[in-house]
Amino acid sequence: MTTIFLPDLEATQQLGITLGKTLNVGTVILLAGDLGAGKTTLVQGIGKGLGIIDPIVSPTFTLINEYIEGRIPLYHLDLYRLEPHEVIGLNLESYWEGIEVTPGIVAIEWAERMPYLPDSYLRICLNHGENGQRQAEITEIN
Numbered sequence: 001m002t003t004i005f006l007p008d009l010e011a012t013q014q015l016g017i018t019l020g021k022t023l024n025v026g027t028v029i030l031l032a033g034d035l036g037a038g039k040t041t042l043v044q045g046i047g048k049g050l051g052i053i054d055p056i057v058s059p060t061f062t063l064i065n066e067y068i069e070g071r072i073p074l075y076h077l078d079l080y081r082l083e084p085h086e087v088i089g090l091n092l093e094s095y096w097e098g099i100e101v102t103p104g105i106v107a108i109e110w111a112e113r114m115p116y117l118p119d120s121y122l123r124i125c126l127n128h129g130e131n132g133q134r135q136a137e138i139t140e141i142n
């Protein structure tokens, strides 16, 4: 696990930009942690790093937003409003299996709600650390 301190908004955006420039097709990013800790901000950075110009907005109500104009497609999901048993019906695995969906990067906010996980993923836990400063704990699961 790697911990990255994110003292300001720009730090979170920049971490996202770096990920968006470097991640490979098929990467699943599971975003967890505190309410309002910067998950959507991080995905906005990822979009920028991928070269997506469309504004990336929180999919809290739409569940999923798809962006296809960047280097790789980006699928941005937010499970906040769902219970784990409701997530089962979404067939999330179609995103990482890339069978019915063009393979891309999948970023899932509130991944705590997932009743099952892909075999490999990048887990990024965003939290308000001591004295309110935000931090990201990144773990790669293979």
Ligand SMILES: Nc1ncnc2c1ncn2[C@@H]1O[C@H](COP(=O)(O)OP(=O)(O)OP(=O)(O)O)[C@@H](O)[C@H]1O
Residues within 6 Å of the ligand: 006, 007, 008, 009, 010, 011, 012, 034, 035, 036, 037, 038, 039, 040, 041, 042, 109, 126, 134
């Ligand atoms: N590193 C940071 N330092 C200070 N403020 C930040 C940082 N990252 C994000 N913010 C700000 O925190 C607020 C919440 O950010 P954001 O919406 O990205 O969080 P979130 O984790 O997606 O929230 P939710 O849990 O509601 O989905 C925004 O106003 C954002 O600008």
Ligand SMILES: [Mg+2]
Residues within 6 Å of the ligand: 039, 040, 041, 058, 078, 109
């Ligand atoms: Mg959010």
